[in-house]
Amino acid sequence: MNLVHESTVHESTVREASVPAHPAGVPYRAARLLTRGPARLKSPVARWSVNLLAIAAAVLMVWSGVIHLQLWSDGYRSISVIGPLFLIQGIGSIALALVLAAFRRAVLLAAGAVLMAGTAIGLLLSAGIALFGYQESLAVPYATTSLAVEFTGAAVLAAAAAIVLAARPQPRPARP
Numbered sequence: 001m002n003l004v005h006e007s008t009v010h011e012s013t014v015r016e017a018s019v020p021a022h023p024a025g026v027p028y029r030a031a032r033l034l035t036r037g038p039a040r041l042k043s044p045v046a047r048w049s050v051n052l053l054a055i056a057a058a059v060l061m062v063w064s065g066v067i068h069l070q071l072w073s074d075g076y077r078s079i080s081v082i083g084p085l086f087l088i089q090g091i092g093s094i095a096l097a098l099v100l101a102a103f104r105r106a107v108l109l110a111a112g113a114v115l116m117a118g119t120a121i122g123l124l125l126s127a128g129i130a131l132f133g134y135q136e137s138l139a140v141p142y143a144t145t146s147l148a149v150e151f152t153g154a155a156v157l158a159a160a161a162a163i164v165l166a167a168r169p170q171p172r173p174a175r176p
Helices: 003-020 026-034 046-073 080-104 108-129 141-164
Strands: none
Touching: 046 080, 046 108, 046 141, 080 108, 108 141
């Protein structure tokens, strides 16, 4: 009987020791960091800053999307590869802007920054060396506006993401 009791105690101790209280691996920590939003930030200034920057960036993303949809409807739709990319960028940036405005998570801020910077870089590449067989000009309507909106949006989103990732989070309440 004593052996059974010792064995039972030993097994429960082994089971408790082998099950961590929470996963502490790198993927878990990265996911927690990327899903952090302004509501969890300790500083009210940081929270307000991220919220304002995210909303401003969402407006810029919608503006960029509207520009691309307008150009698509004005004739870019007939350009191979470029036409579908304009449609995807227009719809995608508006959709991401709406999700970003609603949730304001670090991963969404970073995705928006990449989208905006990538769009602006695509225009510069198309104007400089041709992209997908299409040579663009920076003298066409909306080109300079698009560049200004997209680079500004990328910078605003990068700043908001940096604040979320660098700011101290509020401590989580203890689990019972």
